[in-house]
Every structure is written in structure tokens, then in C-alpha cells.
Amino acid sequence: MSNFKYIIGSFADPDELMDGIDKLQANNVSIYDCFTPMPIHGIEAKLGVKPSRLPIAAFCFGLLGGTLGFSLLYYTMFYDWPMNIGGKPALPLPDFVPVTFECTILITALGMVATFFYRNHLFPGRAPRVMDLRATDDRFILAVDANDNTDHAKIETLLKEAGAVEVKYNERKYVSYE
Amino acid sequence: MGNHSHHHDYNFSEQFTFTGKARVLSLVALAVGVVAIAIGLLSSDHIIVERTYANLLLMGYYFTCVCMAGGFFLAIQYVTQSGWSSGMIRIPQAMASVLPIAALILLLITVVGLFSHNLYHHWYGEGLTDPNSPNYDALVAGKSAFLNAPGFLIRQVVFMGAYSICSWLLARYSYNEDLDGGLYSYKRSFKLSALFLVIFGFTTPIWAFDTIMSLEAHWFSTMFGWYNFAAMWVSGLCVITLIIILLKKAGYMAWINENHLHDLGKLIFGFSIFWTYVWFAQFMLIWYANIPEETVYFYKRWEPEYKPWFWINVVINFVAPVLILVNRDFVRNSRILAFVCILLLLGHWLDYYIMIMPGTVEVHRGFGWIEVGTALGFVGLFSFLVFNKLSKHALAPAKHPFLEESLHHQI
Numbered sequence: 056m057s058n059f060k061y062i063i064g065s066f067a068d069p070d071e072l073m074d075g076i077d078k079l080q081a082n083n084v085s086i087y088d089c090f091t092p093m094p095i096h097g098i099e100a101k102l103g104v105k106p107s108r109l110p111i112a113a114f115c116f117g118l119l120g121g122t123l124g125f126s127l128l129y130y131t132m133f134y135d136w137p138m139n140i141g142g143k144p145a146l147p148l149p150d151f152v153p154v155t156f157e158c159t160i161l162i163t164a165l166g167m168v169a170t171f172f173y174r175n176h177l178f179p180g181r182a183p184r185v186m187d188l189r190a191t192d193d194r195f196i197l198a199v200d201a202n203d204n205t206d207h208a209k210i211e212t213l214l215k216e217a218g219a220v221e222v223k224y225n226e227r228k229y230v231s232y233e
Numbered sequence: 234m235g236n237h238s239h240h241h242d243y244n245f246s247e248q249f250t251f252t253g254k255a256r257v258l259s260l261v262a263l264a265v266g267v268v269a270i271a272i273g274l275l276s277s278d279h280i281i282v283e284r285t286y287a288n289l290l291l292m293g294y295y296f297t298c299v300c301m302a303g304g305f306f307l308a309i310q311y312v313t314q315s316g317w318s319s320g321m322i323r324i325p326q327a328m329a330s331v332l333p334i335a336a337l338i339l340l341l342i343t344v345v346g347l348f349s350h351n352l353y354h355h356w357y358g359e360g361l362t363d364p365n366s367p368n369y370d371a372l373v374a375g376k377s378a379f380l381n382a383p384g385f386l387i388r389q390v391v392f393m394g395a396y397s398i399c400s401w402l403l404a405r406y407s408y409n410e411d412l413d414g415g416l417y418s419y420k421r422s423f424k425l426s427a428l429f430l431v432i433f434g435f436t437t438p439i440w441a442f443d444t445i446m447s448l449e450a451h452w453f454s455t456m457f458g459w460y461n462f463a464a465m466w467v468s469g470l471c472v473i474t475l476i477i478i479l480l481k482k483a484g485y486m487a488w489i490n491e492n493h494l495h496d497l498g499k500l501i502f503g504f505s506i507f508w509t510y511v512w513f514a515q516f517m518l519i520w521y522a523n524i525p526e527e528t529v530y531f532y533k534r535w536e537p538e539y540k541p542w543f544w545i546n547v548v549i550n551f552v553a554p555v556l557i558l559v560n561r562d563f564v565r566n567s568r569i570l571a572f573v574c575i576l577l578l579l580g581h582w583l584d585y586y587i588m589i590m591p592g593t594v595e596v597h598r599g600f601g602w603i604e605v606g607t608a609l610g611f612v613g614l615f616s617f618l619v620f621n622k623l624s625k626h627a628l629a630p631a632k633h634p635f636l637e638e639s640l641h642h643q644i
Contacts, residue, residue, distance in 0.1 A: 096643045110561075141521070149517045 059224040061087065062207060063187050064197040064214035069095050071218030072195040076101055078213045079199070087200040090190035109167060116166030117159050124158025125151060184229035194220075241640060243488045245631040249480065251624040259616035266610010273603050280597045286342075286350045287593040288603055291585050292611035293339040294444060295468070297393070298461075299615065300335045302469020303328025304400025305433060308426035311403070311419075316638030317496055320488045320629055324476050326407055327622040328469070329400035334618060336393035343389055343444065347382060352593060356380045356450035372451050372526075380450060385443055392440045399429035407630050414632040437462055445585075448592035452530045456515035461588075463508035467550075468581040470501050471574040476619070478571045486628055491565040492642045498564035501577065502554055509551040533591040538598065546587055549580035582608060 066072040069091065076098075079086055089102060099106075128151045132138060137145040172178060190196040199210055201224070211222045273285025303325035310318050346352030355373070360366025362374040373380065403422055410418035438458020446457045454460075474497045480486050519527045534543045554573055563569045590598040630636060 096641060106561075141523070143521070149513075149520055152513065152517065 059226050060201055060228060061186065061225045062199045062201050062204075062210055062214075063223040063225055064199070064217075064219040065187060065189065065221040065223065066195040066197065066218060067193070067220050068218065069093075069195055072197060073098070073101065075197050075214055075217035075219060078217050079197070079210070082209070082213060084199060084204050084210055084213070087198045087203075088186070089198070090186060090196040092191055092193065092195070095195075109170060112170045113163050113167050116170075117163040119166070120162025121155055121159040123162065124155040127158075128154055182231050184231050186225070186229060187223070188230055241488070243629070243640070245488075245629040245636075246627045247485065247629075248627055249485060249620065249624045251620045255616070255620060259613045259620065262609045262613025263617060264613070266606055266608075266613055269602055269606020270610060273607075280594070281603070283351055284594050284597060284599060285603050285607070286346060286352060287589055288607040289342050290346060290352060290444075290593075291582075291589050292607050293335075293342040294589075295582065295585055296611050296615055297332070297335040297339045298465035299469050299472050300328050300332035301396055301400070301433075301437075302465050303473070304332055304396060304403060304429070305466065306469065306473065307400070307403045307422075308429045308433070311422045311426035312430060314423070314635070316635035317493065317642045318639065319633045319635040320639035321473070321477055321486070321493060322407065322630060322633070323623065323626060323628050324473050324480075325469075326404040326626075327619045328472070330404045330622050331615070331618045332400045333397040335615075336397045339444075340389055340393060344386065347385065353385075353447060353450075355592070356447055357382055357385075376450065380447055385447075388439065388443055392436045395432050395436070396429075399425060399432070403429070407633070408626055410630060410632050411627060416634060419634055437465075445588050448589060449530060449533075451526060454515050454519070454527070454530070456511055456518075460508070460511045460515055463504060463511050464581050464584050467501060467504045467508055468578055470497060470504065471577045471581075473497065474501065475571060475574040475578075476623075478567045478574075480628070481567070488629065488640055490642075491567070492644050493639070494567060494570055495561075495565050495644055496642075498558055498570050498573075501573070502558040502564070505550060505554040505558075505577065509547070512547070512551075533595075534587060536591075536596075538596055539587065539591055542583060542587055546580065546583050549576060550584060553577075553580075 064075055066075060072089070072091070073095070076086060076089070086102060089098065091098070098104075129146075132151075133146045139145070140147075143150070177183065185191060186198050187194065187196045197214065197219075201207060204210060207224075214222050270285060270289065273281055273288075276282055276285070306318075306325040307322060307329055309315075310322060343352070347357055356376065357380075358368065360368035361370045362377045363369055364374070402425055406418040406422045406425070438455075438461075441458045441461035442453075445461060446453065474494065477486065477489055477494065477497070481489060516531065519531060533539070553576055557569065557573050558564050586604075633639075
């Protein structure tokens with residue numbers, strides 16, 4: 056048998072893909088990943104995908120942004136060179152709220168985008184890698200790790216039964232757009 | 234179609250039966266309110282009478298605002314052609330149907346308050362606009378082109394009449410849709426909603442200026458209208474959410490799940506922040522500019538009499554919802570969400586209290602049987618009217634074009 060790593064089931068219909076997930080899971084075949092060109096309700100719960108930790112990152116970036124914004128104001132307006140503006144106290148906390156708020160929003164937004172790019176290997180200039188080229192177009196892709204699941208003939212039968220239009224055996228994990 | 238089944242076992246024709254504990258409790262609360270208001274108004278002590286009257290204005294305004302938020306919710310859903318909410322719109326529809334009654338009650342309070350009590354005495358009184366009178370007030374005279382009794386009454390009638398007719402019609406169209414089906418009612422609702430939102434957006438700030446801000450006629454703030462809109466919208470959303478949670482707890486509306494409540498919770502969370510944003514924008518600009526004619530509003534609220542409540546207002550309406558509803562698991566937990574809704578409804582009562590009392594009863598404010606009794610009475614009246622309306626129609630708009638989308642809502 057050739058040296059392939061992943062079995063790729065390519066579906067033309069999202070309901071058939073969901074059926075394929077059920078069939079594989081009923082036969083104790085572990086699913087490596089799933090790629091769809093559009094969001095499908097309920098697929099995360101079915102695959103047992105853990106909730107994203109992006110909100111935690113957002114919270115940390117928010118704390119960082121708020122601290123940075125407030126520190127900038129504190130240092131420039133009060134610590135380094137106290138200024139009397141309109142007879143207000145040297146440390147006018149209500150005035151600091153808008154800038155602190157905006158810095159919090161800015162750093163949170165930029166930080167979330169950066170974290171998202173980092174986790175998904177989406178850097179500017181880098182060719183994106185996917186397990187099947189049509190996953191971003193019109194096909195719903197179900198990938199099974201061929202080393203973890205050894206009964207390859209059965210997997211192919213199950214995928215075909217569920218309605219897969221094509222079953223591929225990939226030697227490399229990713230195909231590149233390059 | 235694989236396993237992605239479109240079958241469901243929901244009974245869309247189920248109707249709420251308004252009997253037993255709910256009916257008795259709302260009528261008891263209403264009776265308590267009527268007794269408290271009657272004792273307050275018939276009191277021989279002038280201060281007690283005025284305090285009762287200020288409370289009547291507070292709860293009349295609160296009641297009208299919550300019902301208006303029901304109509305506003307409907308209009309937003311139709312204009313955005315939203316699907317997620319279509320399974321729950323019978324609740325804002327019931328609130329919107331009650332708006333004409335709420336508006337009439339508020340109109341009665343403002344009319345009687347204007348002519349026979351001291352609600353609007355800052356701008357309505359003997360000789361205030363007459364340069365030869367000892368009571369002459371140059372500031373009020375300058376505003377008299379807008380702030381005069383006929384203008385005030387015409388605006389009250391026209392604005393609240395427009396809100397009432399639009400809200401009532403939006404509910405009416407949907408009840409017709411149950412009988413006729415098709416897209417005719419939906420398309421009419423869409424057009425009416427667009428018109429209603431334009432009227433609502435331009436006139437609610439003016440309506441808030443008239444009803445509440447003119448209690449202290451020397452002072453003005455252009456943020457005041459949006460500040461009141463934010464309070465109205467948050468409290469309206471809280472009432473919608475709370476009614477859904479109560480109905481679900483009683484075994485109704487099986488088609489509404491934690492995803493729908495999560496979205497309502499997110500709206501409450503977001504608009505609590507919006508309320509704070511507007512509240513703070515108003516506060517900071519006045520604090521920064523430090524112009525006496527503007528600072529007078531906050532000066533009064535920083536007297537020892539009001540200062541603790543001034544800060545508790547911000548804690549309840551901003552800090553609490555932000556800290557609790559920021560957590561996804563908490564928003565999706567109906568007990569915690571119900572707790573936040575009740576807290577915010579109490580918070581916005583306090584919010585209106587701080588808007589109204591310093592301008593009407595000033596140092597004679599209080600918190601006792603008048604406040605609790607009046608509030609209970611209006612809560613009883615609201616519950617009775619809204620639940621009674623809910624019991625008249627099916628709890629789901631079975632022929633709403635987006636009902637299927639609502640059933641599959643998932644976030």
C-alpha cells in the first residue's frame with residue numbers, strides 16, 4: 056500500500072457531510088478535521104470542537120490596552136509635566152476615560168486580528184495551505200488520519216455510502232495554492 | 234436530507250392561559266398601588282401629595298417607555314428582516330398593544346400635573362414670562378416659544394398618539410397574518426416600521442425633553458434624549474427577556490431556547506454600555522466646561538441627599554451587567570439572566586428617580602410606602618394588561634415568513 060497520510064472525503068452537499076460524520080463516528084472512526092466553504096450550524100457540537108479561546112485573548116488585550124492608554128496619559132499629563140488645563144485638577148480622571156476607553160478598544164481589535172492570523176497561519180504574503188483546494192469553493196471536506204484508522208476500505212465505503220462524490224488518498228497533509 | 238431534519242413537534246397554536254397565581258398576584262399588586270396612590274393623593278400634607286404625584290409621573294413614564302420599547306423592538310425586527318426573533322415577537326406585540334393605554338395614563342398624569350400640581354412649575358406659572366411681573370424669569374421667557382402649555386400638550390398628544398397607533402398596528406398586522414397567511418401583512422409591517430422608526434428617532438428626544446427634562450427648565454442637555462432612549466430600550470429588553478423566561482418556566486414556548494435568550498442578553502449587555510456611554514458623555518462635558526447653567530443639574534444630585542444614589546445608579550446599570558453578562562455561560566443561564574433583568578429594571582427605576590425627584594420634590598424626597606406602592610401598582614397594571622393580551626392570541630406567529638429561521642437559530 057502506498058504511503059498516504061490522509062483520506063479525504065469530498066461531499067457536494069452539507070447534509071450529506073453531516074451524515075458522513077455520523078456514519079464515521081458510529082463506526083469509531085476518528086475524524087481529523089472538516090472544511091466547509093460556509094458555516095454549518097451544529098457542526099462544532101457534532102465534531103466535539105472546543106469553544107474558541109479568542110475571547111480570553113481579547114480580554115487580555117483589553118487589559119493591556121487600557122493600562123497602556125492610562126499610563127500614557129498619567130505619564131505625560133501628570134507625572135512628567137503636570138499641566139493646568141481649564142483649572143481642572145492635575146489628575147482629571149473623567150478626562151482620561153475617553154482615551155483609556157479608545158486605547159482599550161484599539162488594542163483589543165488589533166490583538167484579536169493578530170491572534171486570529173497567528174492561530175490560522177494566515178500571514179500576509181504566505182500562500183494559504185488547505186487539505187483540499189475545493190474546500191474554499193463548492194466542496195465539503197472530511198479528513199481522516201490514515202495512520203490512526205487502519206481499515207481504509209471500510210472508511211471509503213462509509214464515505215461513499217454517506218454520499219461522498221470523491222474519496223482521495225493524500226500523501227501530503229496540505230496542498231498549497233502556490 | 235440526511236439527518237439535518239426539518240421536523241419539529243412544536244405546537245404553534247398554544248395559548249397562554251392567564252389564570253391562577255399570575256392573575257391574582259397582578260391584581261393584588263394593582264390594588265395595593267391604587268390604595269397607596271389614593272392615600273398619597275388624599276393626604277392633608279401638601280408634601281406627601283406632591284411626592285405621590287412625582288412618583289405617578291415616574292411610573293407612568295416608565296410604563297409608557299417599556300411599552301414603547303415593545304413597539305420599537307417590533308419595528309427594528311421588521312426593518313432588518315430579522316429571523317432570529319420571529320418566534321418570540323408575540324411578547325413585544327402584547328407590550329405594543331398596551332401602549333395606547335399606557336400613553337393615555339401618562340397623558341392624564343402630565344395634564345393634571347401641569348395644571349394642578351407643581352410638576353412643571355419651573356416653566357408653567359403665573360407671570361413667569363411677563364417682564365412686568367415679580368415672578369418674571371428671563372431664561373424661561375426665552376424658551377417660552379417651545380415651553381408653553383398648548384405646545385407641550387399638542388406635542389404630548391401627537392407624539393404619543395403616533396407611537397401608539399404605529400405600535401398597535403404592528404401587532405394588529407401580525408394577528409391578521411395568523412388568519413390570512415401570505416406576505417401581505419409582513420410587507421405592510423415592513424413599510425410601517427420604516428415610517429415608525431423615522432418618527433420615533435426624531436421625536437423621542439423631544440418627547441423626553443418635554444416630559445422629564447423640562448422639570449428643571451433652566452437646565453438643558455442635548456444628550457438627554459438619547460440618555461432616556463437608552464434607559465427605555467434597556468428596560469424594555471429586560472421586560473421582554475423576563476417575560477420569556479417566566480413563560481418558559483411555566484412550560485410555554487418550547488421553541489425558544491438559550492440561543493434566543495443569549496441574543497437578548499447580548500442586546501441588554503451592549504445597550505447597558507451604551508446607556509453608560511451617553512450618561513458619561515453628558516456628565517463629562519458638563520464637568521469639563523463647568524458652566525453654571527449646566528452644572529446646576531449635577532450640583533443638585535451631589536447634595537448629600539442624592540449623592541449615594543447617584544453613584545449606586547452607575548454601579549447597578551453599568552458595572553453589574555458588564556461584569557455578569559460578559560461571561561457566555563452566565564448569559565445562557567436563564568436564572569442568572571433573569572436576575573440581571575430584575576436588577577436592571579430596579580436600576581432604571583432608580584435612574585428615573587434621580588432624573589425626576591431633584592427637580593420636583595427636591596429635599597422632600599423619600600423612599601417608603603409611596604414609592605413602593607406606586608411602583609407595585611404599575612407593575613401589577615402592566616402585568617395584568619400584557620398577560621391578558623398574550624392570552625388572546627397564539628404564542629407563536631405561525632405564518633410569519635421567518636419562523637423556520639427562528640427555530641434553527643444557533644449562536
